[in-house]
Amino acid sequence: MTRSILVGGEMLNWSDLHPVDARPAAAGPAAAALLTAALHPGDSVLVAGPHALDLLTGIAGQVTSVDVLVRSAPDAEEIAELLADTKGDVHCGSLDRFNTDETYDVVVALDGLERLVGPDTATLTWANALTALSDRLTPQGRLLLGATNSFGIERLIQPGIAAAIPRNEDWGRDVADSAPAGLKPLQAALSATGITKTYAVFPSLIESQVALVAVGGLAAVTAARTVAARNAGPTLMDPYRLVLDAADAGLTFELAPAWYFVTGDLPATLPADVVPSGPGVLLEEHLLAALRMDDQATLRRIIPEYVAWLDAGGNGSPDNVILDGSSYRLFGEAQELDVVGHLARFARRTLESGSRQPWPAGGTVHELTARLASMAGITVPEELPESIEVVRPLGSAEQLATVARLSEELAASSARAILFEGTVSGIRRSLPYRVGHAVLNPARVVRRRVRRVLRKVRR
Structure with a gap:
C-alpha cells in the first residue's frame, strides 16, 4: 500500500500538480508513449519530480512497484491516495534529503532536474542532482530524463515582455543555473549514464505532443504544427515557418524546446503514428x-x-x-x-x-x-x-518585411508616376504635339481665330 513519507525540505504550501503561478507537471502523449515503450512488467521504478497524474497511473499499471519523489506536500498526499493500491511509497521533500539505499530498474525524471529541490536547499548543482539519481539505478538500470532547452525555438518567437515577468518558482538557484546549455554539452554530461537515444520534444516538456529522433520532412511539419498551436498569440516570428526553416537548415534538433534522454532501444517517433509514413x-x-x-x-x-x-x-x-x-x-x-x-x-x-x-x-x-x-x-x-x-x-518580423515590401512598391509606383508626369508634360510642350493637336482639333483653332477677329472689330 502506498504511503507518504516526509524526507525533509518539503514545501507545505505549494503544488506543482495544480500551480497558481508556475508551470504544470510534465505531461503529454509523447511522454505517455515513451513510458509505454520503455517500461517492463517486472520493473521497479522511481519517479522523480512532478509528473501528471495520468502518467503516474500509467506507470503503476505497467510495473511491479513505483516510488515517487516530489517536493510538494499537497501533491504527495494526492499521489499517495491515487496510488493507494500500488506497491511503493511517495517521498515528499528535496532530492538532497532523499537518503535511501534502495535501487531501481528505472528512474523517470521527464520533468528535468530543476524541480527536485525547494527553497530550503541552498545549493545543488545540476551535475550533482544527476549523480544522485544515477546512484539509485541498478547496474543495468535505465534512465528517462527530460531537459528544457535554454535557447530553444521559443526564445526566437516569444515577445520579450513574457520572458521579463518571472514566475513564483523562478528564484535563482544553482540546480537551474548549472545545467549545461545546448544539446552537445548535455549529451557530453550524460555520456557516463549510458544514454542511448535522444528525442527532440515539441512543443514542451509539460505538453509533449511529439518526440522525434530525427526532425525533417513530414516530421518537421508535425513538429511545426505543435509549436504553432501553442503560440497562437502575438509572436516575434511565425512559429510554423520558423520550425520548418530551421529544419531546412538542419537546426531543428538543436533548437527544439526540450529533449528526452533515454536508455534502451525505443521507437524513433513518439507517439509512433503521429508522423505520416511514406514519401512525399x-x-x-x-x-x-x-x-x-x-x-x-x-x-x-x-x-x-x-x-x-x-x-x-x-x-x-x-x-x-x-x-x-x-x-x-x-x-x-x-x-x-x-x-x-x-x-x-x-x-x-x-x-x-x-x-x-x-x-x-x-x-x-x-x-x-x-x-x-x-x-x-x-x-x-x-x-x-x-x-x-x-x-x-x-509574426512581427514578417509584418515588418511586408511593410518594407509595401513601402518599396509604393516608392516604385510614385517614381513611375513622377516619370510619367514629366514625360507627358514634355510631350505636350513639343512642337509635333502642338501641330498634331491643332490638326486633330480644327474646331478649337477656328474658335480661337473667330474670337481674335471679334476682339479686333470691337476695338
Missing part, C-alpha cells in the same frame, strides 16, 4: 516554394491537378495534403470545405506567414483565392466569407 512533401510547402520563386508554370500545373483531386472525392486543404509525384493523400483529418474554401484556406495561411508572392503585397484573401482558382477555371464568388479582409502576417 506537404502540398502547401510545394506551392509556397513556387510562389516564392515566381514559378507560374508549377502553379498552373499543380492547382488544376489538386482541384481535380478534390472533385474526385479528396477532402483536404494544402496544409494537410501530401503530394507524391502526381498523387495526393490526406495528412490528418478531412476538412468540410468546398474547392474554393480549400483554396481560400491556403490563401489565408500564405498571407499569415508573410511568404513572398509574385503579386503586389497587401492583397486580400479573396484576391489571392481568385488568382489561384482562375488557374483551374473556377470563378470565385464575391460573397466569399471575409473576402475583403486584409490579413496581416502572424
